Amino acid sequence: MDENNSQRVLAENVDIRRRLDRLEEADSRHEEDIRELYKAQEGTKVYVTQILQTIQQLETKLFGLVTSLSSSQEKERNAERKERSKSAQNWIEFSKYVIGATIAVVVLYLFQNGGGK
Secondary structure (H helix, E strand, O other): OHHHHHHHHHHHHHHHHHHHHHHHHHHHHHHHHHHHHHHHHHHHHHHHHHHHHHHHHHHHHHHHHHHHHHHHHHHHHHHHHHHHHHHHHHHHHHHHHHHHHHHHHHHHHHHHOOOOO
């Protein structure tokens, strides 16, 4: 019985050694996988940083464009106001000449017809 026990213990020992070897191999693979994940994570961090920088640059450009557009629209509105004001002034000047000429024609007509007698 002693021999059976020792063979059984030896078989269990061999089985335990085999399982331990498999666990060590699995542990080694897991450590390597973890290292690869860390490497991939670093690469992802670099990409995310680049994407965020690009977004920030786009935001800056967009803000500049909006500011420029607002400024140019304000300039256009001011130019249109000046143009309308100038046009209105021209019409007023024209109206003065028309009214003045009309009064002159009426006065001239009155004088030609003898002063209204």
